[in-house]
Amino acid sequence: xxxxxxxxxxxxxxxxxxxxxxxxxxxxxxxxxxxxxxxxxxxxxxxxxxxxxxxxxxxxxxxxxxxxxxxxxxxxxxxxxxxxxxxxxxxxxxxxxxxxxxxxxxxxxxxxxxxxxx
Amino acid sequence: xxxxxxxxxxxxxxxxxxxxxxxxxxxxxxxxxxxxxxxxxxxxxxxxxxxxxxxxxxxxxxxxxxxxxxxxxxxxxxxxxxxxxxxxxxxxxxxxxxxxxxxxxxxxxxxxxxxxxxxxxxxxxxxxxxxxxxxxxxxxxxxxxxxxxxxxxxxxxxxxxxxxxxxxxxxxxxxxxxxxxxxxxxxxxxxxxxxxxxxxxxxxxxxxxxxxxxxxxxxxxxxxxxxxxxxxxxxxxxxxxxxxxxxxxxxxxxxxxxxxxxxxxxxxxxxxxxxxxxxxxxxxxxxxxxxxxxxxxxxxxxxxxxxxxxxxxxxxxxxxxxxxxxxxxxxxxxxxxxxxxxxxxxxxxxx
Numbered sequence: 367x368x369x370x371x372x373x374x375x376x377x378x379x380x381x382x383x384x385x386x387x388x389x390x391x392x393x394x395x396x397x398x399x400x401x402x403x404x405x406x407x408x409x410x411x412x413x414x415x416x417x418x419x420x421x422x423x424x425x426x427x428x429x430x431x432x433x434x435x436x437x438x439x440x441x442x443x444x445x446x447x448x449x450x451x452x453x454x455x456x457x458x459x460x461x462x463x464x465x466x467x468x469x470x471x472x473x474x475x476x477x478x479x480x481x482x483x484x
Numbered sequence: 485x486x487x488x489x490x491x492x493x494x495x496x497x498x499x500x501x502x503x504x505x506x507x508x509x510x511x512x513x514x515x516x517x518x519x520x521x522x523x524x525x526x527x528x529x530x531x532x533x534x535x536x537x538x539x540x541x542x543x544x545x546x547x548x549x550x551x552x553x554x555x556x557x558x559x560x561x562x563x564x565x566x567x568x569x570x571x572x573x574x575x576x577x578x579x580x581x582x583x584x585x586x587x588x589x590x591x592x593x594x595x596x597x598x599x600x601x602x603x604x605x606x607x608x609x610x611x612x613x614x615x616x617x618x619x620x621x622x623x624x625x626x627x628x629x630x631x632x633x634x635x636x637x638x639x640x641x642x643x644x645x646x647x648x649x650x651x652x653x654x655x656x657x658x659x660x661x662x663x664x665x666x667x668x669x670x671x672x673x674x675x676x677x678x679x680x681x682x683x684x685x686x687x688x689x690x691x692x693x694x695x696x697x698x699x700x701x702x703x704x705x706x707x708x709x710x711x712x713x714x715x716x717x718x719x720x721x722x723x724x725x726x727x728x729x730x731x732x733x734x735x736x737x738x739x740x741x742x743x744x745x746x747x748x749x750x751x752x753x754x755x756x757x758x759x760x761x762x763x764x765x766x767x768x769x770x771x772x773x774x775x776x777x778x779x780x781x782x783x784x785x786x787x788x789x790x791x792x793x794x795x796x797x798x799x800x801x802x803x804x805x806x807x808x809x810x811x812x813x814x815x816x817x818x819x820x821x822x823x824x825x826x827x828x829x830x831x832x833x834x835x
Contacts, residue, residue, distance in 0.1 A: 392630040393540065395591050399630060415630075440628040442597055444584040451587045458541040481627045 380424035383460060387433050388418040390459035396448030399438040401476035410476035412438055432470040433460065441480040449473040508657050510609040512569045516561070518703040519576065521712045523554045525702025526695055528712075533698070535763065535774065536691035539636070539682050540587060542740070542772065546691035549586030554699070556583020557596055568607045573600035573617075588692040591625055591637055595696075598624025611661045615652035618645040618665060635679030637692030644669035644700065659707045666700045673697050687748075741771045 391397055392415070400421025401410040413421050423434040433456060439448055453471040460468050510518070526533075526547075533547030560579025566572045577600035580593035601624065602617030603609060609617070622645040625638055632638050647668030651661045673693045677684040705712050737759075741751065751771055752764035759777030 393633055395587050395594075395629045397630060398628070442581065443590055443594060443628055444581055447584050447586070447590050451590065454543070455540045455587075 378464060380426060381419065383424045383431070383433070383464065384419040384422040386460055386463055387422045387424070387435065387456050390456045391422075391435055391437060391452055392418060394448070394452045394455050396439055396443045397437050397452060398440045398479045401436045401438050403434070403436045403474070405476065410436075410438065412477070429466075430469040431460070431464075431466060432472070433468060434472045434474065436474045436476045438477040438479055439475055441478050445475055445478075449475065508610070510569065510614065510658055512567050512572045512607070514707075515569050515572055515609065518706045519554075519558055521706035522699040522702035523551075523558055524712045525705065526554060526698045527551050529694075529698045533691050533695045535772075536688045536694055538686040538688060538772075539680060539690065540633075542686075544740075544772065545586055546588045547695060549589040550592055550692065550695040550699075552585045553580055553583055553589035553592050556580065556585075557593070559583070569609055570600075570603050570606050573603045576600065588637060588695060591628070591692065592695075594625045594628045595621045595641055598622065609658070611652045611656055611658045614658055615645070615648040615661055618648045621645065633680065635676040635683060636690050637696050639676065639679060640669050640672045640690070640693035640696050643672040644696075659704070662700065662704045662707055666697070666704050669693075669697045669700050737777055738772075738774045741773065746771050 388400055391400060399412045400418040401412055402420060403423055421436040423436075425432045425434075435452060435456065437452065439445055452473050456471050457468050530547035530551045533550065534544045535547075537544045537546040557576045557580035560575050560582070561572070564575070566575065573596075577593070577597040580596040584590045584593035598621035599617045602620030603613060606613055618641075622638075622642040625641055626632055629638075644665040648661045648665040651664035656664065673689050673696075676690040676693050677688070680690065683690055702712055748764060748771055751773070752762065755764055755773055755775050756762045758779070759775045763774035764771060
């Protein structure tokens with residue numbers, strides 16, 4: 367991804383965008399973790415915080431950035447609304463940092479966490 | 485959107501039927517009345533809360549989202565009469581879950597869920613029960629996020645609940661517990677800009693936290709036997725709108741300017757020359773403008789306008805702004821200059 371400048375090029379790697387996006391996701395209310403994009407034996411692997419960028423896939427084709435997010439959501443929260451909030455927040459954060467539009471943000475809910483009641 | 489249109493209103497206890505003495509116990513009817521008052525009080529201040537919304541996305545809908553969420557939560561009761569506070573809270577938290585709107589609405593639904601869990605199995609609530617339920621509400625709200633952001637409504641509910649708990653343990657009655665919770669919530673709200681830099685830059689307190697303060701205020705008003713009258717009360721933005729009637733200017737104009745290196749002070753000075761009731765908040769990249777003026781176009785020309793979106797740079801727009809495309813003038817009136825035509829308009833009989 368190359369935001370333009372008169373002096374030269376600035377290149378931003380998908381990995382950097384993934385880190386930005388995962389940071390934004392983890393601050394989103396309702397999201398309790400990122401998960402690996404592949405579901406192994408029907409079980410979604412919940413990622414450690416330091417690996418959370420692995421729950422993000424960034425694709426840049428023809429100058430269009432699309433972001434896929436694999437998340438785990440807290441039980442008892444309206445999933446559709448949390449997903450919508452995640453999309454808004456990630457789009458806003460990445461566009462703000464990158465100065466480039468994000469064409470798509472797709473949210474994949476890989477799992478739901480049930481917290482023990484006190 | 486009037487109160488009278490609500491079918492459930494029939495069940496609502498008349499505010500003012502309280503004896504005015506400090507309440508020792510809250511029954512189902514009392515809880516319902518307090519929730520309704522909280523809903524109405526927030527509804528009254530909805531626009532004011534919207535105007536504060538700069539985090540996490542500055543889209544100005546926090547007040548609307550919280551208002552719709554609490555409305556959906558209470559609508560869930562419908563025509564049912566639930567004599568049990570526990571049942572009432574459970575149905576309300578179910579309604580909040582299904583009706584949650586936006587980020588603040590989702591958090592509010594978790595707060596109501598925690599509250600419902602906190603009063604589980606109790607037909608009536610003592611001051612201690614109420615404080616316990618508030619603590620449970622705060623704890624549940626914190627569970628729903630990986631990295632809680634302080635300086636938001638999470639901070640406000642947590643500190644309010646702690647104050648309520650201390651008061652209740654100290655022997656306070658229900659009204660006093662609410663008073664302590666509200667007092668602490670207000671202090672907590674005032675501290676939010678210190679905890680969350682984006683609020684400080686924009687010169688606002690947290691919108692969700694403010695919404696929560698209004699909910700507590702409404703509930704306390706009910707407990708004190710004060711009436712929350714939608715028609716009677718005037719609030720910040722409503723006040724501003726009422727001002728419009730007295731104002732010499734005709735149009736209420738609101739928009740967002742997006743760009744880089746924006747100077748809030750310069751924009752505020754410029755806008756201030758156009759009209760009154762000027763409200764300009766934001767940071768270097770996003771500035772929200774509210775002004776009463778006679779020539780909205782003039783105010784809008786200062787920047788470009790995004791309707792229902794704060795992000796106006798897209799590949800489709802004629803001025804570009806994506807990669808090296810366009811003229812590098814996006815976000816200003818110069819960006820669309822090449823795409824508009826000036827027209828000579830002659831007004832007769834003016835001089």
